[in-house]
Amino acid sequence: MSSSSESDRGDLPDFGATPLVEVALAASFSPLADLRTSHLGLLWGRYFKEKFPHTDDQPRLEARREILDADEAEKLKYHVELSNTAPLNRVWFLDKAGDELLQIQEDYIAHNWRKQGAEPYPRYEAIRGNFHRELELLEQFVREESLGDLSYTQCEITYVSHIEPSSIWKTHGELGRVVTVFNPVYSDGFLNEPEGVQFALRYRIIDHEGNARGRLHLSLDSVHRGRDRAPIFVLRCTARGEPIGEGVKGVLEFLDLGREWAVRGFTSVTTEEMHRLWDRKDGNLVS
Numbered sequence: 001m002s003s004s005s006e007s008d009r010g011d012l013p014d015f016g017a018t019p020l021v022e023v024a025l026a027a028s029f030s031p032l033a034d035l036r037t038s039h040l041g042l043l044w045g046r047y048f049k050e051k052f053p054h055t056d057d058q059p060r061l062e063a064r065r066e067i068l069d070a071d072e073a074e075k076l077k078y079h080v081e082l083s084n085t086a087p088l089n090r091v092w093f094l095d096k097a098g099d100e101l102l103q104i105q106e107d108y109i110a111h112n113w114r115k116q117g118a119e120p121y122p123r124y125e126a127i128r129g130n131f132h133r134e135l136e137l138l139e140q141f142v143r144e145e146s147l148g149d150l151s152y153t154q155c156e157i158t159y160v161s162h163i164e165p166s167s168i169w170k171t172h173g174e175l176g177r178v179v180t181v182f183n184p185v186y187s188d189g190f191l192n193e194p195e196g197v198q199f200a201l202r203y204r205i206i207d208h209e210g211n212a213r214g215r216l217h218l219s220l221d222s223v224h225r226g227r228d229r230a231p232i233f234v235l236r237c238t239a240r241g242e243p244i245g246e247g248v249k250g251v252l253e254f255l256d257l258g259r260e261w262a263v264r265g266f267t268s269v270t271t272e273e274m275h276r277l278w279d280r281k282d283g284n285l286v287s
Contacts (some may be wrong), residue, residue, distance in 0.1 A: 214241015
């Protein structure tokens, strides 16, 4: 696709032929009430234009929060925030190749890597380093323009994989060859191989001290690839939760934990047959 230290990658599953097509690191924060569209233009020109020369406007994303406490979740059902200004659209800052982009709105920032061609996945450490710098630049800009303080509320890391047909599977109905959580057993002979499949799983993220820190969401859809209508599976692994500490350091602490859970979760729900195909290198594969 480690633990709270970047140097801990050695004990995580590692795939030489990863099916990854996208990785996103994101942080939500309390809305910057004084932020205007003109500020986003200043931010781009001052800090990001050289690396991300292209821009695009996108619909805003609504905040997503993982609430582990049942009482707090019930209270939030009835909580409505009022504002005197219309919410801003989300902006994309894109690099020349289009494989990296930075997304920003008044309560959200994300860095995405997207597979566009033959270039290899740059690895989590590189994406994390870029996002770290971008968070620091955003905080610097907010201070310079007297826009308030960034108060982080949620962090999120997402891995998206496209699992293509291979010697192991050919049709969507053979999902049991791909993932461990699908068992195509029927009580009689009326139904047989399904035309399409979909599932969603949710787990609590527990840190190394036994504390609940957020949730891991795993979802899979069977789709057909646009260029040739070949069947593929889209497997999405998202770890989301509150920062583990204050400021940028707290954001990065959760993202490191979330990365570990996303990688281990991906490995847990995919079969050893697929691990061999993806050239699993960590030495823990059962032969």
